[in-house]
Amino acid sequence: MNARSGQRLARLQEALSRGGTLPLTEAAKLCNVSEMTIRRDVAASDGSVKFLGGHLIMAEDPLYRPVYNLDEEQGSHALVKQCLCQRAAALIEDGDTLFIDCGTTLMPLIEALDRDMTLTVVTYALNVGNAVSRLPNVRLLLLGGLYYSSSMSFGGDEMDAAIRRLGINKAFISAAGLHAGRGASCFHFHEVAPKQAAIASAMQRILVIDDSKLDVIRPAFFASLDSFDIIITNGEAGLALQESHQGVAAGPQILLA
Amino acid sequence: MNARSGQRLARLQEALSRGGTLPLTEAAKLCNVSEMTIRRDVAASDGSVKFLGGHLIMAEDPLYRPVYNLDEEQGSHALVKQCLCQRAAALIEDGDTLFIDCGTTLMPLIEALDRDMTLTVVTYALNVGNAVSRLPNVRLLLLGGLYYSSSMSFGGDEMDAAIRRLGINKAFISAAGLHAGRGASCFHFHEVAPKQAAIASAMQRILVIDDSKLDVIRPAFFASLDSFDIIITNGEAGLALQESHQGVAAGPQILLA
DNA sequence: CAAATAATGTTATATATTTCACAAAATATA
DNA sequence: TATATTTTGTGAAATATATAACATTATTTG
Numbered sequence A, B: 001m002n003a004r005s006g007q008r009l010a011r012l013q014e015a016l017s018r019g020g021t022l023p024l025t026e027a028a029k030l031c032n033v034s035e036m037t038i039r040r041d042v043a044a045s046d047g048s049v050k051f052l053g054g055h056l057i058m059a060e061d062p063l064y065r066p067v068y069n070l071d072e073e074q075g076s077h078a079l080v081k082q083c084l085c086q087r088a089a090a091l092i093e094d095g096d097t098l099f100i101d102c103g104t105t106l107m108p109l110i111e112a113l114d115r116d117m118t119l120t121v122v123t124y125a126l127n128v129g130n131a132v133s134r135l136p137n138v139r140l141l142l143l144g145g146l147y148y149s150s151s152m153s154f155g156g157d158e159m160d161a162a163i164r165r166l167g168i169n170k171a172f173i174s175a176a177g178l179h180a181g182r183g184a185s186c187f188h189f190h191e192v193a194p195k196q197a198a199i200a201s202a203m204q205r206i207l208v209i210d211d212s213k214l215d216v217i218r219p220a221f222f223a224s225l226d227s228f229d230i231i232i233t234n235g236e237a238g239l240a241l242q243e244s245h246q247g248v249a250a251g252p253q254i255l256l257a
Numbered sequence C: 001c002a003a004a005t006a007a008t009g010t011t012a013t014a015t016a017t018t019t020c021a022c023a024a025a026a027t028a029t030a
Numbered sequence D: 001t002a003t004a005t006t007t008t009g010t011g012a013a014a015t016a017t018a019t020a021a022c023a024t025t026a027t028t029t030g
Helices: A003-016 A024-031 A035-044 A072-089 A107-112 A126-132 A159-164 A189-201 A235-244 B003-016 B024-031 B035-044 B070-076 B078-089 B107-112 B126-132 B159-164 B189-201 B235-244
Strands: A049-052 A055-058 A097-100 A119-123 A138-142 A145-148 A153-155 A170-173 A177-179 A183-186 A204-208 A220-223 A230-233 A253-256 B049-052 B055-058 B097-100 B119-123 B138-142 B145-148 B153-155 B170-174 B177-179 B183-186 B204-208 B220-223 B230-233 B253-256
Touching (some): A003 A024, A003 A035, A003 A055, A024 A035, A035 A049, A072 A107, A072 A204, A107 A126, A119 A126, A126 A138, A153 A189, A170 A189, A189 A220, A235 A253, B003 B024, B003 B035, B003 B055, B024 B055, B035 B049, B078 B230, B153 B189, B159 B189, B183 B189, B189 B220, B230 B235, B235 B253
Parallel strands (some): A097 A119, A119 A138, A170 A204, A204 A230, A230 A253, B097 B170, B119 B138, B204 B230
Antiparallel strands (some): A049 A055, A138 B145, A145 A153, A145 B138, A183 A220, B177 B183, B183 B220
């Protein structure tokens, strides 16, 4: 990078500082040089500006960008989770206050929310918070605390009490395992308190869990099967669960997506 | 434009709502459809999203941009803010517990953090939380509550007490205005409590503010000039402030970046 | 001022993206 | 259930963009 190149880059950055894009042809005119020279300038720069389709744009710092994860875990079961969440979203009514649990299972639920409904979402998950923060008609209550990157969620002593103070209509709970006898379990112990608090204080408790997690046990148990009003699942194992609960008055309603 | 197309577009707009670009391949995966379908959706849309070099971007039309976009503010003084934050980062020591205020001013501070230091960061800002959540050596304490999209931060009754319980070494505070007589002010009233709590409980209070905000008054005052130990600023107005505090024993130390 | 070096411009080539036309699938309608 | 309609997927052709090699123009330096 030479002396003039730096000056040109500064000029281009200024032009881009308001956002938007600058066509390469415009950039070349602006600096009174050829398009090739602009290309070379950008290539030699620190990466603050870059090319995209013949236009210059400000490079977005990945550090600033919220985690919008379509991670590996989600990838394989993405379709299933989407189906489960569509079923779950149908339960939501205008004005509801929802609790949305951490993990990737319930992310499609946020996408499936009716944009015209006025809702309040309570969560202790950063990924959920990020997604919900973009929805204009949804009030977001993020329960903070110490961040656990393994589950992209927060934990802390006051969380339990904070959740119990809230009037939650519907609690959408996720789990890493569900066993007919032992109940629902998760990987991380800090999730237990908020999950239990949500189950305890919500009017309606809905477990959303795909069939790969049925008949599975994970280190931290947090609720019995009967703690839930509705369990939304799928597959063979889901059908088996549904049939075993046929006619049982007290237990949860099993919905297959 | 058909019914599903609208849903997909809404999802894509959400993914793009904070700026940045989304590769067509990612967009297709996100919606579980082919790239061609995404192309058709975008073509049939009202123009709020468009293509550029195989990536989706938000159209620069201000009509479609978020009502109150902090990104714009960030761009304009990005270079200045980076300098200020570099100066600020030099004050940080291994093992420190830092309070980082909301807004865009202190975002470059996160970038400037020494990756080898073990730190704890306390914040009530979602954008700060997102950025810090990616740093492996930094413990993140995000103070949650009701989300205010205008400042990308949280507010709530318990925040004040929560902050006062913490042992904060250094509080990095931002402001929308600083006036020699009236002190520091910000736009949003919900920021007052956490800012004041941080100032009250921190060992060292550092105000980071660019010169465009000097001699400016904003609706919510939160601290007098003397509340700060260090003020990091720049420019002519910064120099004037520094000279007026020359030899004053009690007041804050003014650093120019 | 001429040789050497650096910077820029031009052209051709390689690569990627966009468009188009049609086939396949899904959905709606009779 | 069969038929029409809509929606989506695929691959080839057209277009645009990115890269690389070399020619040209400035700039420096002895």
